[in-house]
Amino acid sequence: xxxxKIRNIAILGAGTMGSGIxxxxxxxxxxxxxxxxxxxxxxxxxxxIKRSVEKxxxxxxxxxxxxxxxxxxxxxxxxxxxPQDDIDFVIEAIPENFELKSxxxxxxxxxxxxxxxFATNTSTIRITKLASVTQRPDKFIGIHFFNPPPLMPLVxxxxxxLTSNHVLELSKDFVMSLGKExxxxxxxxxxxxxxxxxxxxxxxxxxxxxxxxxxxxxIDKAVxxxxxxxxxxxxxxxxxxxxxxxxxxxxxxxEVDERFTPPDxxxxxxxxxxxxxKSGVGFYNYQK
Ligand code: CAA
Numbered sequence: 384x385x386x387x388k389i390r391n392i393a394i395l396g397a398g399t400m401g402s403g404i405x406x407x408x409x410x411x412x413x414x415x416x417x418x419x420x421x422x423x424x425x426x427x428x429x430x431x432i433k434r435s436v437e438k439x440x441x442x443x444x445x446x447x448x449x450x451x452x453x454x455x456x457x458x459x460x461x462x463x464x465x466p467q468d469d470i471d472f473v474i475e476a477i478p479e480n481f482e483l484k485s486x487x488x489x490x491x492x493x494x495x496x497x498x499x500x501f502a503t504n505t506s507t508i509r510i511t512k513l514a515s516v517t518q519r520p521d522k523f524i525g526i527h528f529f530n531p532p533p534l535m536p537l538v539x540x541x542x543x544x545l546t547s548n549h550v551l552e553l554s555k556d557f558v559m560s561l562g563k564e565x566x567x568x569x570x571x572x573x574x575x576x577x578x579x580x581x582x583x584x585x586x587x588x589x590x591x592x593x594x595x596x597x598x599x600x601x602i603d604k605a606v607x608x609x610x611x612x613x614x615x616x617x618x619x620x621x622x623x624x625x626x627x628x629x630x631x632x633x634x635x636x637x638e639v640d641e642r643f644t645p646p647d648x649x650x651x652x653x654x655x656x657x658x659x660x661k662s663g664v665g666f667y668n669y670q671k
Contacts, residue, residue, distance in 0.1 A: 387553055389471040390414065393495070395487055397428030397458070399624070399661075400504050401476035403532030406432045407561050409455035410447055410533075416457050416465040425458040432456060435533050462494050470495055472557065474526070476504040479630035484508070485516045492518045500550045502526040506627065507574045507634040510543035520545040524554050527575055528563075530623060538563045539575045573638040574631065581619075582635050582643055585628060588616035589646040599666055617666040620649075621659035625666075629653050 390413065394405050397419035405415045405428070419425045436449050459465055473495055477487055484503070491501060497519045504527060505513060514520035525541030538558045542551050551567070558565045568575060574582060588602050597605065603615020612619070620628050628649060635643035652658075652665060659665030 387471070387500075387549070389553070389557055391416070391466075391469045392472045392474060393418065393462075393465050393470045394474045394476060395419075395462075395491070396476035396478075397425050398476065398478070399431070399530055400528060400532060401474075402428035402431045403435070403530070404474060404476060404504065404528055405456050406435055406452065407533055407563075409452045410436075410445060411561050412455075414455050414457070416459055416470070418459050418462055418465065420460065422460060425460065429453075429456070429458060435531065439533060462490055465494075467494060468496070470499060472553075473499055473501045474504060475502070479506060479508065479627065479634070481508060481512075484513060488513070488517045497522070500524070500553055502554060504528055506578055507631045509573050509638065510541045510571045511545070514543040514545060521547045522550050524550050525571075525575070526554055526558060527577075529577070536564045537577070538565050539577060540565045540567045541571055541575055542568070543571050574635050578631055579635070579639075582628075582631055585616050585620060586632070586643060586646070589648055592617075593646060593648060621665035621667055621669075623659070624661055625649060625653050625657065625659050 392408055392413050393416045394401050395418050397417050401417065405417045408415050417425065417428060419428060433453065436452050439445060440449060473491055475484065475487060477483060500522045501517065501519055502524050503510065503513055505525060506527065510525040514523040517523050520543060523543055524546045527539040527541065529535035529537055540554055540558065555565050555567065566576065591597060591602055592599050599617040603617050606612050606615045614622060629645050632643050632645040636645065656662055657664045660669050663670045
């Protein structure tokens with residue numbers, strides 16, 4: 384066990400992942416400052432937390448009240464509204480874009496003491512590559528949650544080449560204190576474990592559709608009934624967000640190999656703003 388105590392957390396990004404991580408951290412008793420760049424993004428994140436907490440409370444799974452969880456999540460639009468010296472852990476959950484992440488990392492490095500451990504929830508980008516644009520590579524680590532964070536038990540922990548043992552141990556304790564099950568990677572590779580396997584499976588499903596082997600409905604049905612996935616590959620793509628899937632495949636194509644080339648059926652949809660559930664249409668239509 385590490386002596387360093389985490390009490391207050393700053394989470395950057397109130398999207399699906401940032402708000403979900405904020406929710407489970409608040410439910411575990413941490414105070415969370417949740418930063419996004421606009422009031423409307425923040426409000427959407429808070430609404431998502433409320434809905435999710437209500438579902439969980441309905442089942443009587445946790446004793447803490449909705450109010451107790453919500454008052455532990457403090458929404459802010461500027462990093463400067465976060466008490467600079469009170470933060471013990473910073474988590475980044477902004478979009479999967481290296482330039483955008485680099486810019487945010489500069490902001491974080493300028494504002495929070497370089498002693499503070501800093502984790503990224505990147506889904507695919509190598510931790511060592513992201514660490515190289517921070518001034519605290521020894522304090523930097525990947526902790527990768529899964530959607531929806533309140534329900535998915537796994538968190539991948541990915542130390543970069545320079546991550547200290549202290550920050551690795553601390554991250555492991557933190558993840559376990561959220562009630563999650565960590566898997567610690569031995570090597571820092573793009574896509575880690577789950578997204579490498581997921582991306583390969585999704586590529587194969589897209590190829591089967593493109594080659595007209597079966598309809599997307601039947602491919603989904605086959606995978607659900609034949610492999611017992613809770614969602615088929617097309618439903619799951621819509622659930623993750625087609626923009627997120629595209630970003631994963633682009634990174635893996637560039638950094639691993641051509642197997643992960645994004646197919647036209649995905650690129651075309653993202654270009655048209657058809658991003659899956661969150662935009663109302665993806666492979667399927669959710670507007671009803
Ligand atoms: N918060 C709390 N509870 C939730 C919830 C949320 N956000 N979403 C769903 N639930 C609850 C529902 O209330 C429901 O509860 P009951 O069974 O008591 O009614 C239960 O979960 C099931 O929900 P639904 O009936 O609405 O739908 P479902 O049976 O299809 O389950 C699901 C939803 C849990 C998301 C399930 O479909 C599932 O596990 N899907 C696969 C998810 C997955 O693979 N995630 C990983 C994606 S990859 C990733 O995240 C990594 C990356 O980097 C891209």
